[in-house]
Amino acid sequence: MSFIATAPASEGTVTNDGFWPEIDLAALQLTMRLDGTVTAERLQHAAINAMILVNRDLAQWQQRQQDNGYTTLEAVPARTINGSSERQYLYLRAVYCLTKANLSERYSDYDSTAAKQDDGDNLQSTIDDLRRDAAYAIRDLMDITHVTVELI
Numbered sequence: 001m002s003f004i005a006t007a008p009a010s011e012g013t014v015t016n017d018g019f020w021p022e023i024d025l026a027a028l029q030l031t032m033r034l035d036g037t038v039t040a041e042r043l044q045h046a047a048i049n050a051m052i053l054v055n056r057d058l059a060q061w062q063q064r065q066q067d068n069g070y071t072t073l074e075a076v077p078a079r080t081i082n083g084s085s086e087r088q089y090l091y092l093r094a095v096y097c098l099t100k101a102n103l104s105e106r107y108s109d110y111d112s113t114a115a116k117q118d119d120g121d122n123l124q125s126t127i128d129d130l131r132r133d134a135a136y137a138i139r140d141l142m143d144i145t146h147v148t149v150e151l152i
Contacts, residue, residue, distance in 0.1 A: 050099040061141075
C-alpha cells in the first residue's frame with residue numbers, strides 16, 4: 001500500500017474568449033477525479049491547452065453561430081439538461097477530457113518499474129478513451145455523427 005499526500009481542490013477560473021464558457025478548475029478537478037498530485041499550475045496549463053484545441057476545432061462552427069447573431073454558446077438554441085444548455089455541457093466535457101488526457105500522459109512517468117508496465121498499458125487505453133470522448137463531445141456539439149464513411 002502506498003500513500004500519496006494530496007492538496008486541496010484547485011481554485012480559480014480560466015477565462016475564455018467570451019463565446020465559450022469559462023473553466024472552473026475546482027469543478028474540472030472534481031469531475032475528472034484528479035487528485036492533489038496535480039498542481040494548480042499544471043492543471044491550469046493543461047486546461048488552457050485543452051481549451052485552445054477545442055476552440056480551434058469549433059472555430060468555424062462558432063463563426064457560423066456568431067453570423068446568426070448568437071454572441072455566446074449559451075445563446076445558441078439547444079435543449080437544456082439540469083438547467084444548462086446541452087451544448088455547454090458538451091463543450092465542458094471536451095475540455096475536461098482533453099485536460100485529463102494531457103495530464104495522464106505527463107504523469108505516466110512516475111513509476112516505470114516492471115510492475116507498473118501493465119498499468120501503463122491500461123493508462124494508454126484510458127488516454128485514448130478520453131480523447132475519443134472529447135472528439136465525440138465536439139461532434140455532438142456541432143450535431144455531426146460520430147462516424148464518417150467514404151466509399152472508394
